[in-house]
Amino acid sequence: MTAPTARPAWLERPSLAGRIVKALAVAIILTLVVYPFLAVLSTSLATQGEISRKGGLVIWPDDPTLEAYRTIFSGGVVTKALVVSIGVTVLGTLASMVATIMMAYGLSRKDMIGGRPILLVALFTMLFSAGIIPNFLVVKQLGLLNSYASLVVPVLVSAFNLVVLRNFFVNIPQELIDSARIDGAGDLAILVRLVLPLSKAVLAVIALFYAVEYWNAFFHALLYLSDTSKWPLALILRAYVLQGQPTTGSMNAMSDSLPPQEGIQMAVVIVAVVPILLVYPFLQRYFTKGVLTGAIKG
Amino acid sequence: MSNSPRLSRRTLLAGAGAGALAVTAAGSLTACGNGGSAQDLANGKATLPSYQPITRSHPDLPSIPPCGVTGYYRYPKARFRSVAKTPASGGTISALVAITAPPPTPHDQNRIWQAAEKRIGARMNLTMITQSDYKQRFTTTIAGGDLPDFMLFQKIANYAQLLQAKFADLTPLLGGDAVHEYPNLANIPTVCWQQAAVGNKLYGLPLCRNGMQGPGLYHKEMFDEVGGYPKDADEFFTFVKELTRPKQNRWGIVGHQGSAYSLKTALMLFKVPFNWQLSGGKLTKDIETDAHKEAVAYLRKLYAAGVFHPDSNAPNNRTKNIFNNGSAAVSTDTVTGLLGAVKNQAKVNPKFQPRALKALAHDGSRGIVYLDFLINSFAVLKKGDEKRLKELLRVADFLAAPIGSQEQQLLTYGVEGETFRFDDKGTPVLTAGHENDSAIPWGFIVNGPMELFDAANPDTVKYRYEGVKDLSPYTVKDPTAGQYSATDATVGETLTQNIMDTCTSIIAGRKPMSAYDAMVKQWRAQGGDKMRDEYEKALAKS
Numbered sequence: 001m002t003a004p005t006a007r008p009a010w011l012e013r014p015s016l017a018g019r020i021v022k023a024l025a026v027a028i029i030l031t032l033v034v035y036p037f038l039a040v041l042s043t044s045l046a047t048q049g050e051i052s053r054k055g056g057l058v059i060w061p062d063d064p065t066l067e068a069y070r071t072i073f074s075g076g077v078v079t080k081a082l083v084v085s086i087g088v089t090v091l092g093t094l095a096s097m098v099a100t101i102m103m104a105y106g107l108s109r110k111d112m113i114g115g116r117p118i119l120l121v122a123l124f125t126m127l128f129s130a131g132i133i134p135n136f137l138v139v140k141q142l143g144l145l146n147s148y149a150s151l152v153v154p155v156l157v158s159a160f161n162l163v164v165l166r167n168f169f170v171n172i173p174q175e176l177i178d179s180a181r182i183d184g185a186g187d188l189a190i191l192v193r194l195v196l197p198l199s200k201a202v203l204a205v206i207a208l209f210y211a212v213e214y215w216n217a218f219f220h221a222l223l224y225l226s227d228t229s230k231w232p233l234a235l236i237l238r239a240y241v242l243q244g245q246p247t248t249g250s251m252n253a254m255s256d257s258l259p260p261q262e263g264i265q266m267a268v269v270i271v272a273v274v275p276i277l278l279v280y281p282f283l284q285r286y287f288t289k290g291v292l293t294g295a296i297k298g
Numbered sequence: 299m300s301n302s303p304r305l306s307r308r309t310l311l312a313g314a315g316a317g318a319l320a321v322t323a324a325g326s327l328t329a330c331g332n333g334g335s336a337q338d339l340a341n342g343k344a345t346l347p348s349y350q351p352i353t354r355s356h357p358d359l360p361s362i363p364p365c366g367v368t369g370y371y372r373y374p375k376a377r378f379r380s381v382a383k384t385p386a387s388g389g390t391i392s393a394l395v396a397i398t399a400p401p402p403t404p405h406d407q408n409r410i411w412q413a414a415e416k417r418i419g420a421r422m423n424l425t426m427i428t429q430s431d432y433k434q435r436f437t438t439t440i441a442g443g444d445l446p447d448f449m450l451f452q453k454i455a456n457y458a459q460l461l462q463a464k465f466a467d468l469t470p471l472l473g474g475d476a477v478h479e480y481p482n483l484a485n486i487p488t489v490c491w492q493q494a495a496v497g498n499k500l501y502g503l504p505l506c507r508n509g510m511q512g513p514g515l516y517h518k519e520m521f522d523e524v525g526g527y528p529k530d531a532d533e534f535f536t537f538v539k540e541l542t543r544p545k546q547n548r549w550g551i552v553g554h555q556g557s558a559y560s561l562k563t564a565l566m567l568f569k570v571p572f573n574w575q576l577s578g579g580k581l582t583k584d585i586e587t588d589a590h591k592e593a594v595a596y597l598r599k600l601y602a603a604g605v606f607h608p609d610s611n612a613p614n615n616r617t618k619n620i621f622n623n624g625s626a627a628v629s630t631d632t633v634t635g636l637l638g639a640v641k642n643q644a645k646v647n648p649k650f651q652p653r654a655l656k657a658l659a660h661d662g663s664r665g666i667v668y669l670d671f672l673i674n675s676f677a678v679l680k681k682g683d684e685k686r687l688k689e690l691l692r693v694a695d696f697l698a699a700p701i702g703s704q705e706q707q708l709l710t711y712g713v714e715g716e717t718f719r720f721d722d723k724g725t726p727v728l729t730a731g732h733e734n735d736s737a738i739p740w741g742f743i744v745n746g747p748m749e750l751f752d753a754a755n756p757d758t759v760k761y762r763y764e765g766v767k768d769l770s771p772y773t774v775k776d777p778t779a780g781q782y783s784a785t786d787a788t789v790g791e792t793l794t795q796n797i798m799d800t801c802t803s804i805i806a807g808r809k810p811m812s813a814y815d816a817m818v819k820q821w822r823a824q825g826g827d828k829m830r831d832e833y834e835k836a837l838a839k840s
Contacts, residue, residue, distance in 0.1 A: 049645030056619040075403050075734030136438040223438055226425040229404030239400045242430045
């Protein structure tokens, strides 16, 4: 008879009580996560009468209707904003990725002249921002006002993403790069054919960071765009959600507030959340791996 | 020291950059060498446009002074032409305006917008910003230097200086009988124009409102249940206490966000002077009166009695719903807020009778109502030659067209047969696909007297009108209205916020009543005494 092997505790079959506790914990967490989404979705499907009767939020609509969605899509404003947001997010993320990759690669090379001061300048923007008015003046001087470029150029490179990517590139073994160089590869070939394929995880994460940032950004649109037909979805969403809210600092707090239309507000929230929600599952598997790799190695 | 009202980018940044978002009204433009000039600019009294009401609209409910609010159960049949000629002579007219609702259909697809432009005679280039974010855009636009032709004005630090430096003085073009050249602008009551004047100059086109926000709203059917309308503060206390039944999900009062648990309602109840009290040329701030302190103590007592809905101070949508669904008997919403309450009542409970609170005094005497909502704001015009300014005023005159005019119909509904049709009762109804075309915020460039009209919900017209009518005989003015204090313009908002915060804490029992006197002392030391002095001087010269 062989002596029983010592098995780690986590390999033991869990007890019934343990399983119940785990299931309960998962159920509670799931409820906390799902409840707000359910409330938003249900409210978007409820009639205004039911919403008012139930105090503003509906958990399960008695008489579901798509009226709110019909309303927001009928004017063409939300549809146009959706197209703008998708365009700005896709093109902005691409532009940001190209700029960040090139800058990070350059800064990751030890022989780069002036690399350190440039990195410090980039890091400086993480600590101190220029402020609204100086930013506005720069955008104006560049002639970007009322253009889609004003939503992308001022935030083209995020210092945080740059640092994460640079750290990742720094940790790619120098021997690999040297061997490629011996084989005759230039910097561009090394970057495209060697460094980038090795960095898929971190690139996916950074692309997601940029995409989410572009998708949710409304403030630059608010400051730089004059034409409402160029508004992204986040700003339209803000207009719907802030409908009837007072001006900041106004003592006439309720002055011009209109009757609340939570159904429509929640429908716009759903329209704004769903596209980015759909992207998450495809990139999530890279998430932990990408961030940890960039942060810990070295 | 120069009295020149120069306003450089640096001075604007100094004024705008002091707050957390670099756009709050704190800070001081005077730091850059124009010290004292802003206050000097505010001396004197402007010749305001004389009022010449338009009587061709034939309202169902006649005009209520002072803001000329009228009511219409049916859309007026007579469609008169209020502007004889095409106001503009081509080109583009730009405007920076606020919106309180989602934006309209974009210009290229918006037939109402395009039709209005055709009649106006110029491309109307509107930049729309959500009202909550407007201050940021306003400040950056000023800093950027390229000003639009019309701009909804936002009071920031030393705004008198800003007005003088950047915007047109409209007094020679509109003052006295000169306004009669623009009949729809002459239809705006003088009291509204006064809000757009600083010192001896008129700068803006008012966005008229109904005059008062009022003490709040109440459920008549609930008050009837406990004894009718209260006669004094004690009875009000008893009624709301009796109506508080948490087990039935009902409370006496819901206070909206930032209202310090209905402070304004209590101030009117205790007949606290509106903002300032003027006596023999001397001003006393409302918080310095015993009545104000009594009002805070009264609310503290109400709070301790548990009559406030637990979600008081939640975002407005929530507090509105609490009142609309009958979870609170009284709300601090405005007379305008009756629109939503009355519209929703049938959907929630047809027995509900939401109404505007009437003037009520703590001791059963004649109550008071603050005249605190004459205008929403005013729009200013970029400086230009007289020809251009007159053209812009003609456009503004077009935009201020009253209900019943062809111009108002065009601006609101567009072209008959294309963007709207008349139903069997003669009410214009937007046709399918054009519902959102109508949301163009013309009313943020100029807005004439309020015309209450809702053919589908005539009760909203009836009760809002009755609310304004019942309250208007009791209105009291702020004695400093139309006067300018540089200190108030710079730190007033912060000091007011401090007062509201301290009162909120006292009412909720987080601070003792003794904190009240310290609050008054702090207000005086941080600029209160200085603004009193400036207002007294301004009043003496006006």
